Amino acid sequence: MIALHTIPDFLETEIFLSVLLYLLLFSILLNMFITVYEYLGAQAIVGALSGRYSKPAEEDLTFLFIDLRSSTTLAERMGHIQYSLFIENSFQILTDSIYKYNATIYQFVGDEAVLLWPSKNARKTLAPIHFYFDFIEQLQRNGPRFITEFGEVPHFKAAIHSGLVTVTEIRTVKKDIVYHGDVLNTCARIMGQCSSLNKDILISSVVASWLQDTHGFKANLTIELPLRGKVELTAIYELTPVFF
Template structure:
């Protein structure tokens, strides 16, 4: 995924959150003011515009916070946790307060001189209405931030599945998995030290995440320097998304090789294994709930990954994946060997994949 596509994805997310923010503010003013004695405190000429005007101000507030999310908050992550939280929520609080003040001025200034509006402003800031609006908007902002953070770890569809209890009972699903693992990880960790090694892996997985969005992959888990992604089997076979993702990921790393050499003295290389089949999805209930997949598919894919070192190749796929190349001519697939994997009695064919020159 290009930087433009990543930016587009973030903008869409922010617009969705802004819409929720705006709707929440409109609902608040409708419930809080209309039909209660507080409506009597609002001038007759302003009563019918307070909800749409508050929603407009709310939308502006949410856009300011959203733009800060794109422009500032990412840069502030280099600060300590306390400093980051202080800076972020100071900006959010200041934006909410300014938004409330603007709403008050716009409502009051409809039939009152601006001088009187500014004279009344201190009383408004000390009023219960101001405090109630402020607390509501702050709590709502925190809730939306929590939702956004949750979607970074679990995609919205997975959160929805959890809310509706889709995996309350084990479900069988036909999935395609790709295991992606860093080559020579032990040597790199010893050479770089744990901190620099962790930074290297983090930078690589940031590039992988970009590819994940582009090829509509689902993240199952990161385990150390290994990532496990999956797709619905029909989608994967029609699009060859797992193979495309792997080679795009390799190209993304290659495009950053000078930066990697300068920072770490190494260019990382990753190997991959792809396999598909039926798994059982269920929810494990412990200190936190998580969706896990059980079945021979995952074990087989992990063992195929282990064969990459034995055959000194970067990618191995199962026989099922071989059939994709009949409709996707960008790749050449070659039989590497027929092996008996640990725990199995029958031979398994494994194939190497090479991207053809354009």
């Protein structure tokens, strides 16, 4: 054992100072890694470090677009500061579901979030679908707090689509991983139909096909539309949970 009277001397030794400096640097690097991990996600980090996305690559991914309903009306009524806090509180709850269902954050744009999963995993676990309903359940559970603080409970609409996209690394002022392709455009346009059709969550025919062998959710063909930029009609399904 180290005698108590020798501790002050030990604290001044080069060994202690070296260990302290090492721990400080390790803590800084760890915090930096955690911040980057939370921002990009594991898939993007591995791809960037390995140089996988230095040239455009094709991947099969599933995207979930989620957006706050009546955002303009809420912003005007609450004011910018209160509305920003409203969104921040909503996305804090969203983060819990992100960790729970292993989603990768592509981007936050205002009151909209875009999340993604490898399609192989999404198809097997239905993680994007479970993610949405888990998030909605948590919002409802926190409803009384939102009413007290903001006078309103947030309601989100969403769309899910899956398919091949191009992934590449952009090097400008900062590095970023970006995704291109018809899948994202179609998913955004499907979500645009949520307001027109007054539906909470809409999915593509690709995602609807995953539900044939499951009893937890039901996909109802809602409409077939000639979405802008597409020649063929796009089948859009409403997604609903099935309760027994």
